[in-house]
Amino acid sequence: MLTQRTKVRRNPSRGRHDRPTIDAILDEALIAHVAWVHEGRPAVIPTLIARDGDDVLIHGSSASRTIRGLQHGLEACVEVTLVDGLVLARSAFHHSINYRSVVLYGTLRDVPDKERALEIFTEKLIPGRWEHVRWPTPQELKGTAALALRIEEGSAKIRTGPPADDEEDYALDTWAGVVPLTVRPLTPQPDPRLRPDIELPVHVRDLTL
């Protein structure tokens, strides 16, 4: 995992290279930021992510120019970031963010079993969903491309804990600490066209408890 590219140079104490740490961040993140080089210039898009063992999966329309480019062996850099809190220091300079991020490098490859990929994405969005939905038709599978990146070259970076102020600043009158941030699901909004006899199922209710 540790290569010239994945060595954490800035604040190296924040670097992590173990798979359990990397996997936990990938599993919590809904969205990844996939960068590639297009005609010599940088491009990056947000896309839903799901981990499948040693792979990170992304998917999209098989007609998408981006997906087609990435399908044909283009190198990618995949990044996810979870924001955990605002770090309010006594000095402007030491203000920061508590976060957990992962950066992975590699070449995406095509995933032949697209139905299984769609199952993994559906279950990532909301566990227990797959058994309740109408499964993909051959036509839908034809219109879908799924790509995988092996979790091999990459690293995580984590900042946690209180601000780190300069020693002399601890005497100042300024309040310092962390404001934690969390992503919270709110009350589910039924589709306006939902059949009135359909109740909120347990797998959706459980998400918002």
Place this chain on the structure above:
Amino acid sequence: MLTQRTKVRRNPSRGRHDRPTIDAILDEALIAHVAWVHEGRPAVIPTLIARDGDDVLIHGSSASRTIRGLQHGLEACVEVTLVDGLVLARSAFHHSINYRSVVLYGTLRDVPDKERALEIFTEKLIPGRWEHVRWPTPQELKGTAALALRIEEGSAKIRTGPPADDEEDYALDTWAGVVPLTVRPLTPQPDPRLRPDIELPVHVRDLTL
């Protein structure tokens, strides 16, 4: 703003090119994903973002290799994404995410007034903070680099609303709708070394009301 690169090709009805829409997304996002090309290969990092009028600012250590590269006229692609909800359709295929994203292209330039940049970042993290903190020393300013990208070439992409199922699927027994997601600040955690006589100030309390 509309160029070959910024034309929204996938789901073009989700594309927006007006500045008020783009600015509102940039202002709500804490973190941007900055992509560039390093020795022909793609790289992307998460970094704090703040808008200053027609510019998007990023900053970092002036010793950082990434920052130094971007300072010297490297092309960048800057992306931010806000996740607003899980879109639960009746079919697996039409599951989606409600989101607002912006992608900008351009070349970063150096920001000479680094103190002002640090003020903008501090106020972005938490409005009203700047007047309460110890301001940067010349040494801290020397150690900081601030970079700006002009908001010129770019676009926003937005998905809102309920799932869009195939007409025949509306008769299915499956619950469908949206689970909204929101980022919420939790109870502030005082620094363990906070002086016991310092109370929670209004600008921090206001954030979590």
